[in-house]
Amino acid sequence: MISFSNVTKAFGQHVVLNELDFTVAPGEKVSIIGPSGSGKTTILRILMTLESPTSGQVRVDGDELWNLRAGQKPRETAAMRRTRSRIGMVFQQFNLFPHMTALENVIEAPVHVQGKPKAEATSSAMELLEMVGLSEHARKRPGQLSGGQQQRVAIARAMALQPRVMLFDEPTSALDPELVGGVLNVIRDLAHSTDMTMLLVTHEMRFAQEISDRVVMFDHGAAIEDGPPSQIFGNPTQERTRQFLHAVL
Numbered sequence: 001m002i003s004f005s006n007v008t009k010a011f012g013q014h015v016v017l018n019e020l021d022f023t024v025a026p027g028e029k030v031s032i033i034g035p036s037g038s039g040k041t042t043i044l045r046i047l048m049t050l051e052s053p054t055s056g057q058v059r060v061d062g063d064e065l066w067n068l069r070a071g072q073k074p075r076e077t078a079a080m081r082r083t084r085s086r087i088g089m090v091f092q093q094f095n096l097f098p099h100m101t102a103l104e105n106v107i108e109a110p111v112h113v114q115g116k117p118k119a120e121a122t123s124s125a126m127e128l129l130e131m132v133g134l135s136e137h138a139r140k141r142p143g144q145l146s147g148g149q150q151q152r153v154a155i156a157r158a159m160a161l162q163p164r165v166m167l168f169d170e171p172t173s174a175l176d177p178e179l180v181g182g183v184l185n186v187i188r189d190l191a192h193s194t195d196m197t198m199l200l201v202t203h204e205m206r207f208a209q210e211i212s213d214r215v216v217m218f219d220h221g222a223a224i225e226d227g228p229p230s231q232i233f234g235n236p237t238q239e240r241t242r243q244f245l246h247a248v249l
């Protein structure tokens with residue numbers, strides 16, 4: 001479903017991804033862990049076309065999203081537009097439209113991007129808001145909701161285009177501790193109840209262990225260890241993974 005082949009990303013002299021090879025199979029739930037600055041978010045941003053690689057190839061669901069030689073300028077392609085409609089992303093800072101209600105946030109893309117009739121989009125959106133436990137708050141604006149509730153609206157919004165891939169970028173890191181559990185419950189339900197491919201950048205190690213088919217440890221722009229949670233958390237092969245887990249657990 002997702003493949004990075006020989007992908008390098010540099011910001012000026014700073015190499016953030018270094019000849020990265022990394023794949024995710026259809027339906028797989030993969031967590032990316034690793035120290036701050038190791039390139040985890042950059043991977044998600046390249047998939048969302050919010051960032052272009054410096055060189056290398058990225059494929060999503062059979063489409064070539066990026067194929068760049070060093071020095072080659074990226075350009076907008078039909079594959080990018082197709083891919084954007086197949087991927088949903090949940091950001092650290094929710095990124096909801098502040099002037100719209102929860103319901104309006106969720107129906108925005110189906111109505112304005114996909115051209116769905118408003119009544120149909122509204123009925124699907126209410127089901128999604130119900131799924132994230134917020135149907136009673138559908139008419140509230142983000143400012144009237146807690147951070148955890150806002151993040152659950154953001155998950156419903158990302159789901160509204162029925163994406164084949166969901167990306168989560170540290171979805172609970174901006175939340176007060178008591179609100180983390182509710183958001184993790186929603187993500188856990190999605191992981192267990194859908195065949196969507198899920199890629200999650202997280203510092204919630206226990207959660208990663210519980211929901212992932214695979215965990216990938218990043219360090220300095222490379223995937224240094226990749227395996228089932230039992231290996232990564234129980235018996236890591238790399239000293240750097242041991243050190244990292246020792247520091248965060």
Ligand code: ADP
Pocket residue numbers: 011014016034035036037038039040041042043
């Ligand atoms: P992580 O998610 O693992 O914390 P990121 O992918 O966010 O790491 O960032 C990797 C490195 O790239 C960091 O050192 C960050 O400062 C740098 N970086 C990210 N975005 C930019 C940018 N737009 N310009 C310059 N440097 C950036």
